[in-house]
Amino acid sequence: MMVGDCAKIMYEVKEVKLYGTWGSTYTAVVQNALKLKEVKYKYVQEDLENKSEELLRINPVHKQVPVLVVDGRPIAESLVILEYVDEMWKSPPIMPEDPYERAMVRFWADFIYKKVAPCSYTILFTVGEALEKAIEEFTRNLATLEEGIGKDFANAGKPFIHGAKPGLLDIIMGSSSGGIRLLADLTGKELIDKDKVPLVYSSVHSFESLPIAKETQVPYEQLLSRVLAKREKAFATEQP
Amino acid sequence: MEKSSSLKLFGSWASSYTHRVQLALKLKNIKFEYIEEDLSNKSEALLQFNPIYKKVPVLVHDDRPLAESVIILQYVDEVWNERPILPADPYERAVMRFWCHFADDKLGPAVGVVFASSGEVQNAAVDQVHENLALIERELREGYFKGRKFFGGDSIGLLDIVLGCGSYWLAVFEEVMTGVKLVDPEAFPLFHAWLREFEALDEVKETIPAVDKLLEYAKAVRAMLLGHCMGNTGVTDAATPATTAAPATATASVPDITVDSS
Numbered sequence: 001m002m003v004g005d006c007a008k009i010m011y012e013v014k015e016v017k018l019y020g021t022w023g024s025t026y027t028a029v030v031q032n033a034l035k036l037k038e039v040k041y042k043y044v045q046e047d048l049e050n051k052s053e054e055l056l057r058i059n060p061v062h063k064q065v066p067v068l069v070v071d072g073r074p075i076a077e078s079l080v081i082l083e084y085v086d087e088m089w090k091s092p093p094i095m096p097e098d099p100y101e102r103a104m105v106r107f108w109a110d111f112i113y114k115k116v117a118p119c120s121y122t123i124l125f126t127v128g129e130a131l132e133k134a135i136e137e138f139t140r141n142l143a144t145l146e147e148g149i150g151k152d153f154a155n156a157g158k159p160f161i162h163g164a165k166p167g168l169l170d171i172i173m174g175s176s177s178g179g180i181r182l183l184a185d186l187t188g189k190e191l192i193d194k195d196k197v198p199l200v201y202s203s204v205h206s207f208e209s210l211p212i213a214k215e216t217q218v219p220y221e222q223l224l225s226r227v228l229a230k231r232e233k234a235f236a237t238e239q240p
Numbered sequence: 241m242e243k244s245s246s247l248k249l250f251g252s253w254a255s256s257y258t259h260r261v262q263l264a265l266k267l268k269n270i271k272f273e274y275i276e277e278d279l280s281n282k283s284e285a286l287l288q289f290n291p292i293y294k295k296v297p298v299l300v301h302d303d304r305p306l307a308e309s310v311i312i313l314q315y316v317d318e319v320w321n322e323r324p325i326l327p328a329d330p331y332e333r334a335v336m337r338f339w340c341h342f343a344d345d346k347l348g349p350a351v352g353v354v355f356a357s358s359g360e361v362q363n364a365a366v367d368q369v370h371e372n373l374a375l376i377e378r379e380l381r382e383g384y385f386k387g388r389k390f391f392g393g394d395s396i397g398l399l400d401i402v403l404g405c406g407s408y409w410l411a412v413f414e415e416v417m418t419g420v421k422l423v424d425p426e427a428f429p430l431f432h433a434w435l436r437e438f439e440a441l442d443e444v445k446e447t448i449p450a451v452d453k454l455l456e457y458a459k460a461v462r463a464m465l466l467g468h469c470m471g472n473t474g475v476t477d478a479a480t481p482a483t484t485a486a487p488a489t490a491t492a493s494v495p496d497i498t499v500d501s502s
Contacts, residue, residue: 010330060375061342061375070331073331075331075334075335075338076338077337077338077341079337079341080334080337080338080341081334083333083334083337084330084331084333084334087330087333088330099315099318099319100301100304100306100315102314102315102318103306103311103312103314103315106308106311106314107306107307107308107311110308110311111292144292148292
């Protein structure tokens with residue numbers, strides 16, 4: 001079931017399964033990493049409104065997707081999964097070799113998850129003043145990310161964060177392209193602006209153009225209609 | 241090897257996140273310069289080295305800064321290979337990273353709320369802490385960590401350092417807040433046993449401040465947190481919605497001892 005020669009993988013595995021859900025960026029992040037490394041895996045679609053017994057068994061702590069199960073052993077949390085995948089299937093690498101650069105990748109990945117991603121979620125599901133605040137915060141954090149990338153990665157923008165080949169940060173940002181488009185459509189603003197955040201823009205745009213990324217992307221119209229339905233529900237329950 | 245040509249650690253004496261890094265450097269026998277930060281009056285240097293979060297600990301190696309304790313620990317392990325704190329096997333590493341996230345995303349914040357609140361809000365937070373400890377206890381009893389003396393095996397590793405530096409506060413908090421039981425040895429026998437083993441290690445004893453100093457500090461912080469929000473003690477969240485905002489206001493004005501110190 002495994003692709004590649006012995007030198008490419010840490011040690012032999014027989015079965016790789018990915019539990020994910022349709023339209024989820026975090027699921028897409030893992031799918032793209034696996035595809036980048038040409039890892040053969042079986043995809044198991046989970047309905048988060050009706051979680052399977054299996055999911056609850058393999059991720060009892062968070063009961064969330066994505067979960068990667070390798071020869072029966074589960075790993076949860078997309079960032080943890082990504083580092084595992086990189087250590088198991090070494091080619092092509094998605095982390096730099098230098099320890100300081102690796103620390104910078106981890107720092108900015110953590111920043112994206114802690115500061116950028118939550119804002120974007122808020123933007124999708126709020127209106128009025130709360131929305132304005134969320135957009136402000138998102139824009140501010142994005143500017144911080146852009147500045148940080150420029151300072152910490154000498155080859156950013158050429159066109160990926162580390163230069164010619166995509167790495168962990170490109171995978172994270174590039175896998176969000178559907179979400180980014182949603183933000184633009186729902187707010188009427190181009191939040192990932194080519195002139196304001198050129199390095200982030202270059203990473204996202206270059207990654208989403210890769211054939212593997214296109215394969216992973218869900219049809220946008222369907223994503224949009226699902227989010228609109230969720231918004232309607234969310235706003236309906238807020239009515240006084 | 242001249243790897244530690246210039247190594248500085250900015251920290252705070254009561255910060256468990258600072259202790260993590262101090263412990264790792266001690267285990268690896270790495271020399272460094274320690275700079276104590278007054279968190280109510282942060283130095284220019286700290287703000288320059290960690291402009292994003294403005295927190296301790298910050299490690300500066302050959303003038304290049306690193307922030308966020310778990311990131312610092314992994315960096316230290318990758319640069320100084322002696323006495324490794326991360327395992328070699330990728331799956332084992334993934335398990336350790338997962339539980340480090342759990343400690344910092346779930347357990348730590350819940351403990352923080354317990355300390356910064358009272359009444360119903362505190363009760364709910366205590367339940368949350370117990371739920372989180374139960375998950376760890378289960379892994380020790382019948383899951384991945386079954387039969388291990390430490391999470392890292394026979395000697396302490398990344399997860400022991402992350403969970404351990406912080407867990408000693410649980411007993412301190414129990415002393416300060418009478419009636420609140422966080423680590424009941426009957427409910428969490430294996431976690432309790434692990435913590436006692438961890439605290440008995442020489443390197444840990446040399447890193448963590450004396451309990452009476454911690455107690456004095458914790459009492460002062462607790463008094464300030466409660467006085468700050470409610471004006472008296474024992475008021476429940478029904479009367480004072482500000483209680484739920486307590487952790488936020490607390491971190492603004494007081495060194496937060498259970499999350500990356502601000």
